[in-house]
Amino acid sequence: MVDRPPFLGFGLGLRPQHYAEILDADTPPPVDWFEIISENYMEAGGRPRHMLDRVKERYPLVMHGVSMSIASSSPLDRAYLDRLKSLADHVQPKWISDHLCWTGVHGINLHDLMPVAYTEEALTHIAARIARVQDHLGRRIAIENVSSYIEFAESEMTEWEFVGELARRADCWLLLDVNNVFVSGQNHRFDGAEFIEAIPTDRVVQFHLAGHSEGNDCLIDTHDQPVCDEVFELYRRAIGHFGPVSTMIERDDNIPPLSELLAELARARQIARDTLAPDQLKVA
Amino acid sequence: MARTLAELQAALQNDVLHRQSTSLDSLSVPEGTTAESRLAVYQNAYEIRLVNILGEDYDTLWSFMGDTAFRDLATSYLRAHPSTSRNARWIGHALPEYLAGQPIAAQIPALPEIARLERAIRDAFDAPDAPVATPEDLAAIADQPEATVFTLHPSLALLPMQTNAYDIFRALRAGNTPPPPARARDLRWIVAWRRDLNSHHAELTGGEGPLLDLARQGHNFARLCEAAAMLDEPDTTAARMAAHLRGWLENGMISAMGRATARDPA
Ligand SMILES: [Fe+2]
Numbered sequence: 378m379v380d381r382p383p384f385l386g387f388g389l390g391l392r393p394q395h396y397a398e399i400l401d402a403d404t405p406p407p408v409d410w411f412e413i414i415s416e417n418y419m420e421a422g423g424r425p426r427h428m429l430d431r432v433k434e435r436y437p438l439v440m441h442g443v444s445m446s447i448a449s450s451s452p453l454d455r456a457y458l459d460r461l462k463s464l465a466d467h468v469q470p471k472w473i474s475d476h477l478c479w480t481g482v483h484g485i486n487l488h489d490l491m492p493v494a495y496t497e498e499a500l501t502h503i504a505a506r507i508a509r510v511q512d513h514l515g516r517r518i519a520i521e522n523v524s525s526y527i528e529f530a531e532s533e534m535t536e537w538e539f540v541g542e543l544a545r546r547a548d549c550w551l552l553l554d555v556n557n558v559f560v561s562g563q564n565h566r567f568d569g570a571e572f573i574e575a576i577p578t579d580r581v582v583q584f585h586l587a588g589h590s591e592g593n594d595c596l597i598d599t600h601d602q603p604v605c606d607e608v609f610e611l612y613r614r615a616i617g618h619f620g621p622v623s624t625m626i627e628r629d630d631n632i633p634p635l636s637e638l639l640a641e642l643a644r645a646r647q648i649a650r651d652t653l654a655p656d657q658l659k660v661a
Numbered sequence: 662m663a664r665t666l667a668e669l670q671a672a673l674q675n676d677v678l679h680r681q682s683t684s685l686d687s688l689s690v691p692e693g694t695t696a697e698s699r700l701a702v703y704q705n706a707y708e709i710r711l712v713n714i715l716g717e718d719y720d721t722l723w724s725f726m727g728d729t730a731f732r733d734l735a736t737s738y739l740r741a742h743p744s745t746s747r748n749a750r751w752i753g754h755a756l757p758e759y760l761a762g763q764p765i766a767a768q769i770p771a772l773p774e775i776a777r778l779e780r781a782i783r784d785a786f787d788a789p790d791a792p793v794a795t796p797e798d799l800a801a802i803a804d805q806p807e808a809t810v811f812t813l814h815p816s817l818a819l820l821p822m823q824t825n826a827y828d829i830f831r832a833l834r835a836g837n838t839p840p841p842p843a844r845a846r847d848l849r850w851i852v853a854w855r856r857d858l859n860s861h862h863a864e865l866t867g868g869e870g871p872l873l874d875l876a877r878q879g880h881n882f883a884r885l886c887e888a889a890a891m892l893d894e895p896d897t898t899a900a901r902m903a904a905h906l907r908g909w910l911e912n913g914m915i916s917a918m919g920r921a922t923a924r925d926p927a
Pocket residue numbers: 521554585587627
């Protein structure tokens with residue numbers, strides 16, 4: 378097992394609404410790093426690339442994708458992987474992540490993170506694809522657990538067994554979305570803490586903290602609300618279990634002023650300080 | 662019978678796209694809930710998400726058509742053109758063309774023209790970067806202006822319009838009541854492009870539109886001057902062409918000027 382990438386501290390998702398607050402403030406906001414949505418910067422030019430370059434000069438970046446479709450039964454999209462690689466060559470991210478999901482088959486894109494059945498067939502298929510992507514990119518990628526609203530009669534194991542085994546077989550990193558653990562736990566009636574404690578500690582390189590909303594008979598992963606208390610409590614369990622792991626607030630919709638996200642980030646910092654020793658939280 | 666990975670994905674995708682329920686026997690949900698309602702979370706999310714993306718790309722069209730008509734258009738468009746692109750930004754690329762083929766466009770021909778304009782402005786936003794020629798660069802071509810051809814900025818789109826779509830668009834963007842849709846007496850030329858990281862749009866009048874269109878097609882400056890001579894008083898041609906060229910340069914519409922190469926005009 379090679380060393381995990383460095384602990385980056387406490388970050389935010391980079392959103393265009395905050396460009397000015399990040400770049401033009403007299404004192405830079407207390408953010409250690411930013412995560413970009415890869416697909417938003419894949420077009421050749423204009424304002425997105427210009428702003429990205431300015432942020433890149435000042436902060437470590439990680440890249441987070443939403444359309445690798447690693448679990449799809451359709452072939453991997455080589456052109457997409459080429460563009461991802463050329464963006465990574467430009468951005469020089471600390472790591473690259475995408476989701477444990479499929480976004481479509483037969484050339485269609487549903488623009489959603491569709492769940493998989495936790496079967497041996499899926500495990501073999503996805504592990505092989507992650508290995509191919511990692512070969513193509515020349516680096517390990519991090520795979521994120523998603524929120525789901527359905528489970529499948531076909532499943533042969535729990536989600537946490539599947540995720541842990543996938544990381545071992547594919548030799549990849551994991552991005553643990555604590556809100557997704559909570560949402561899926563509520564929706565499928567499992568205990569989020571059990572999920573977290575079953576995940577191998579040497580694989581997790583990043584945490585997402587996000588908000589959700591309430592649907593008819595389930596929680597929905599909308600990323601348009603503040604992080605709730607239960608998710609912060611689950612985060613406390615997670616940081617205790619995994620040690621120092623780069624943590625960020627993930628907000629994609631109903632985007633508030635930067636100060637509100639900084640307040641949520643400060644709460645995460647405090648939980649980490651309560652849980653870990655000061656020297657564990659030194660940023661590399 | 663348990664489904665394979667591929668069968669399960671095909672069934673679920675079908676159900677999300679077409680609001681069907683062929684995958685229900687593979688779904689397992691806790692007591693007190695139903696597989697139908699959980700499947701509906703994905704079906705609703707798909708429709709809401711994609712209609713909203715179209716609404717962001719075509720927000721002027723949306724406010725002109727109204728919620729109901731726009732939603733009907735968007736959902737029928739999505740049935741005809743399910744997204745095949747990884748980037749949500751391309752979902753609506755074929756909407757102007759699709760709209761042009763709908764009965765409502767025959768009644769209100771301004772609608773697809775508004776859509777084309779919004780698409781062009783949206784595409785200008787992140788079109789490839791390219792250098793911009795300036796008035797100082799004119800010195801480099803001073804010895805042979807007649808052989809000079811132009812490369813327009815890659816973000817630039819030139820849209821000939823047969824209606825008052827541009828007046829409707831500008832009124833709605835400014836928060837004013839739009840004029841009723843009408844056919845234009847003459848063809849109108851609207852240009853959309855990016856300059857200094859911002860998308861711009863403008864109407865080209867006084868023959869400037871067809872001249873920029875000739876430049877876009879790769880015709881040389883001499884050919885542009887011939888065309889300009891036919892558009893208005895011949896003895897004002899030089900002054901008019903100088904003014905147009907200065908305007909194109911000052912507005913960042915031209916990436917390069919130079920001697921024509923072997924390439925024939927498109
Ligand atoms: Fe996430």
